[in-house]
Structures are given as C-alpha cells and as structure tokens.
Amino acid sequence: MTSKAGIAAWIGTRAAAWAELAEGIGTRRRRGASSIGAATQFVDSYRNLARDLAGVRRFAPGTRVAAALETLYAQLHAEIHRSPRGGWRAVLDMLRDDLPAAMRELAGGILAMVCLMAGSAVAGYWLITEYPPLVSLVASEQMIEHVESGSLWTEGIINVTPSSLLSVQILSNNIVVSFFAVCAGLLFGLGTFYLIALNGFMLGALFAFVGQHGLGRALFTFIVAHGPVELSVICIAGAIGAAVGDSLIRPRHASRRESFQGCLARMTPLLGACVVLLIGSGFIEGFISPNPTYPLGARITIGVCYWILMGIALGGGLAPRRPLAGGSSSDSP
Amino acid sequence: MDSERYTIRGGTGVDVAMPIAGPGSRSYAFIIDWHIRLIVALAWLLGALLVVNGRIAWTTRPMVLIPPLVIYFLYHPIVELFMRGQTPGKRAAGVRIVDRDGGIPGSGAIVVRNIFRLVDSLPGLYVVGLLTTFISAQRVRIGDMAAGTLLVLDEPSPAKALEEIAAGAAQDDLVVSDLAAQILERWPQLAADRRSSIARELLTKRAAPDQAGRIALLADADLRTELAAVARGGSRARAR
Numbered sequence: 119m120t121s122k123a124g125i126a127a128w129i130g131t132r133a134a135a136w137a138e139l140a141e142g143i144g145t146r147r148r149r150g151a152s153s154i155g156a157a158t159q160f161v162d163s164y165r166n167l168a169r170d171l172a173g174v175r176r177f178a179p180g181t182r183v184a185a186a187l188e189t190l191y192a193q194l195h196a197e198i199h200r201s202p203r204g205g206w207r208a209v210l211d212m213l214r215d216d217l218p219a220a221m222r223e224l225a226g227g228i229l230a231m232v233c234l235m236a237g238s239a240v241a242g243y244w245l246i247t248e249y250p251p252l253v254s255l256v257a258s259e260q261m262i263e264h265v266e267s268g269s270l271w272t273e274g275i276i277n278v279t280p281s282s283l284l285s286v287q288i289l290s291n292n293i294v295v296s297f298f299a300v301c302a303g304l305l306f307g308l309g310t311f312y313l314i315a316l317n318g319f320m321l322g323a324l325f326a327f328v329g330q331h332g333l334g335r336a337l338f339t340f341i342v343a344h345g346p347v348e349l350s351v352i353c354i355a356g357a358i359g360a361a362v363g364d365s366l367i368r369p370r371h372a373s374r375r376e377s378f379q380g381c382l383a384r385m386t387p388l389l390g391a392c393v394v395l396l397i398g399s400g401f402i403e404g405f406i407s408p409n410p411t412y413p414l415g416a417r418i419t420i421g422v423c424y425w426i427l428m429g430i431a432l433g434g435g436l437a438p439r440r441p442l443a444g445g446s447s448s449d450s451p
Numbered sequence: 452m453d454s455e456r457y458t459i460r461g462g463t464g465v466d467v468a469m470p471i472a473g474p475g476s477r478s479y480a481f482i483i484d485w486h487i488r489l490i491v492a493l494a495w496l497l498g499a500l501l502v503v504n505g506r507i508a509w510t511t512r513p514m515v516l517i518p519p520l521v522i523y524f525l526y527h528p529i530v531e532l533f534m535r536g537q538t539p540g541k542r543a544a545g546v547r548i549v550d551r552d553g554g555i556p557g558s559g560a561i562v563v564r565n566i567f568r569l570v571d572s573l574p575g576l577y578v579v580g581l582l583t584t585f586i587s588a589q590r591v592r593i594g595d596m597a598a599g600t601l602l603v604l605d606e607p608s609p610a611k612a613l614e615e616i617a618a619g620a621a622q623d624d625l626v627v628s629d630l631a632a633q634i635l636e637r638w639p640q641l642a643a644d645r646r647s648s649i650a651r652e653l654l655t656k657r658a659a660p661d662q663a664g665r666i667a668l669l670a671d672a673d674l675r676t677e678l679a680a681v682a683r684g685g686s687r688a689r690a691r
Contacts, residue, residue: 129616130617133613133616133617134617136609136613136616136617137610137613137614137616137617140608140609140610140613141610143608144608144610164461164462164463165463168461168463168464168465169463169465171465172465181626181629182612182616182628182629182632182633183616183629185609185612186609186612186613186616187609188468189606189607189608189609190609190613191461191465191467192467192468192469192553192606193606193608195461195462195467195553195554196549196553196554196555197554197555198462198554199462199550199552199553199554199555200535200554200555201550201554201555201556201557201558201560202557279512280509280510280512280513282513282517283512283513283516283517286513286517286520290520290524294569297566297569298569300566301566301567301569301570304570304593375596378596378597379596379597379598379599382563382597382598383559383560383563383599386559386562386563387559389562389566390562
C-alpha cells in the first residue's frame, strides 16, 4: 500500500465519524442546551479531532479534508469554550460576591469621585453666587425664565408628559451619562474626571441660582427622593471610569489591553447593578419627584430608604451567604 | 482582509485557526441589522398609531413611543445575548462574535461591547469604530477591545463536505479528488472551453489508456458528471 493509499484508508475509517460530529454540532447550535452526556462526548470528540487534524495537517495539507477539519475543529472549539449560562445561581453569586468585591476595589475611587463632585458643586455654587449672569453657562434660557418668574422648570411637567414616558426619558439619559463616565475612562481617566466635575459644577451652580430666587427649598424637595441614589450611582460610574483609566496607566497584566479588559470584566456586574438602580431612580423621578401631592417627609423617607437599599445591595446583603455543612456562615475556601 | 486568521492554542495543544471578519463584513452585517431594527420599530409605531386612530392621547403616548425606542436602542445587546453572539445581520453576513479563547462570549462581554458603542459611534456613522477596525491588528472596534471579543467568519458547516469525503475515501488519490471538487465548485464561473479542457486533462490522466478517445468526445455536461464521480470517489470504478 502506498503512503497516499494509507492516508486515504485512514481517512476512510474516520470520515464517517467526522461527518456525524459535524451533524451533532449543527444540531447543538440549533437546539441550544445539551445534556451532560452529550457535552462529555463533545469533549472526547474534541481530543480525537485534534489528533486527526494534526495528522491531516501533516500528511494531507491544503486538501478539502484539511479545510473541512479546520472548520469542524474551530466550531467544536467554540462550542466547548462557550461561557457558561449561570441562570439564577449566577445572579445570586453576583449579588453575593462580585458586587461587594467590586465595591471594595473601588472604595478609594468612589471616595475620590464624591470629593470631586462635592468640590465642583462648591465651585459652581461660589461662581454663580459671585457672578449671577454666568448662570447661562449651565442653564437653558427656558430654565432661567422659569426660575426668574418664581417657579421651577419641573413644575407641572407631569401635566405635559406622562410620568411613564418622563421616567423612561430620565432613566435613559442617566444611564447614558453613567456609560459615558465609564467609557470616558479610556482617555486615561481624564474624560471621567471632567464629566464628574462638570456634573458637580452644574448641580452647585443651579442650587445657587434657584437659591437667589428663593427656590432652593423647592429644588431640594424635587431632588431629595431620587437624587441620593442617582448622584451616588454617577459617582460609582465615575469610579469605574477612573479604574479603567488606571488600568491603562498602570497595567496589572502583561499588556494594557489585557489590563483594560480585566478591569471591565470585574466591573461589569457593578455596572449592571448601577443600571438597575438608575431605572428605579428614574421611576421615582418620573412619578414621585414632580408630583406635588407627596410631602417633603415622604420624599426624604423614600430617598433615604432607597439609598439604604442601594447600600445593602452593593454590599452583598441581598443574597445571604451559603452556610457550610458544619453550620459556619463563612464561605468555603 | 477577510483572509486574516486568528490563531489560538487549543485545549489539546493543536492550534485553532479562525478567519477574521474585516470591516466589509462588519459593515454589511450592521447595515442589515440597522434596517431590521428600524423596520420593526417603525412597524410598531405605525401599528400603534393605527390602533389609536392616529391620535396620540396623553394616556396612550407611552405605549406608542416607548417600545419603538426600546427596540431600536436595545436590539443589539438583547439579540446578541439570545442568539449567542450573533444577530440576523451577522448571520446573513456569515460572521459571529467569539471571545479571546475562541469560544462563544458570555453575557458580560456582550454587554460591555455594546456599551462601548457610545464611543465607537462617535462623532456619527460609527466613524471611530470603523477607523479602529481598519487600523487594529484583529480588525476590532473599541467595544471589542474592551470586551475581549472579535468578529470571525462563521464558515458553513462542513457536514456535507465530510459526507462526500466519507463516500469517496476509498480512492487512492486525495489530490485528484480535491482537484475535481474544486473545479466543480468553480464550474459556473469558468469559460466553457477552459473548463472542458481542464476536465478532459484530469479525467484522461485518471482513466485507463483506452478511455482517452471516449473522454475527448464527451460534451460539457458529461464532463461535469464524470468529474463529479471523481470528486465522490467513483473514478476508479469508472476508469476500470
């Protein structure tokens, strides 16, 4: 038997198994889930196929068999290396472990962002107090006219726009701002720095402006229900952006790209939690904040309770620790 | 650019090679997806307007306006999550998202690559994203860099080719079988006289000496049939 005949004979013994495997992958892709037995069989097939492919690459390179096996091997590799679907268990793990871990990692950054926002707010307040005409830098003509006529621009807004639509507008705007704060970290953290500083500056400037027209209490009444969580989440998003910038300035992995990817992978659960919190505060801002029937006490209660709930959620309190078989409440190593 | 390959070490020590999708495939997929989400969002909007007789009342406004916005802006992350790294546009363009290990990406990676659309779409028409795919080594946009993903060509299942190989594996010359299959694949694109000449040459070399005259007289369609037999592994039987 010639060597070519030997290879052909060997391919003959394997080809049917390859064709069957290709069919199996196709079925797996169409149906989605597979049993443990089928998954184990795929792993075995993966090993066998790798051995076959190595042989074909050596003895029959550039042939149709080689091309088909390359494709089959890549498809099987993708199936085997797919990320697991965690379901509810993954959500619980995220609430219990990932969120607190990310918060611990970001603690310094969050504090820095709170200081930056507060400092910028003081700067904005001082500037508008000293130079009132500069308010046109941070407020639209319409807002200025409203305040000068003795009412906030938010008054009567729910008579113009339904609360649900208003909520969606607000929450989508807040989510986009938070995402921008994260993405702006790409500019070595500077983009995030400017974004948070600008937000704080505008807040301080608006408070100064409405205060000059005797509406400071009205603005406080408006924002106290949704503001604590909203501003906290913006600060957390800013801290994530700063962490992204830090991962590029001082990479912890072999390359900046890997460091950047690693940072975002660790922060994604926290970012997801921020989105959920912003959806909640968006609904508060759409339904409760502009509604004059809610007294100040109720608003403060809502704002404080929602902020405490945020603290519990981000601290891992929503998913209690799994007790060990021996009764200890600490995690297994 | 579509011929570039992303090679990673497989779990068995044998490399996995995946063809990288270039800016052309990406743009094609995006344009299809953009039309799909636009059409679905508009369909909802028009349907809702018909239901409310063209009058958007204060109470019905959210039901008319919110769903189209959700469809338009959340199309990519939701569809990619459910279709495991694909969208109808990507499927039509024959591309899919994989992670750096060559596997199907997880939900976190899909969310991150979609968040960074905010940057890739700046200042408009995805200029930043498109430029990045031209200059980056693996033709990725910033969202892919952030999520650790890339777009590869999703080659069709090799099941049919492998079945043909299984059927023709008894023949002793793999190269001839491959050549025959390749000529058949290009048959419609080749000029009639050129393909007949190539097919005759190949069949004559494979056939017994007394068959040369018969092959020289075969018509274009008969040559194709004979060539298909060679590709399937029937050449020896025929030649004898």
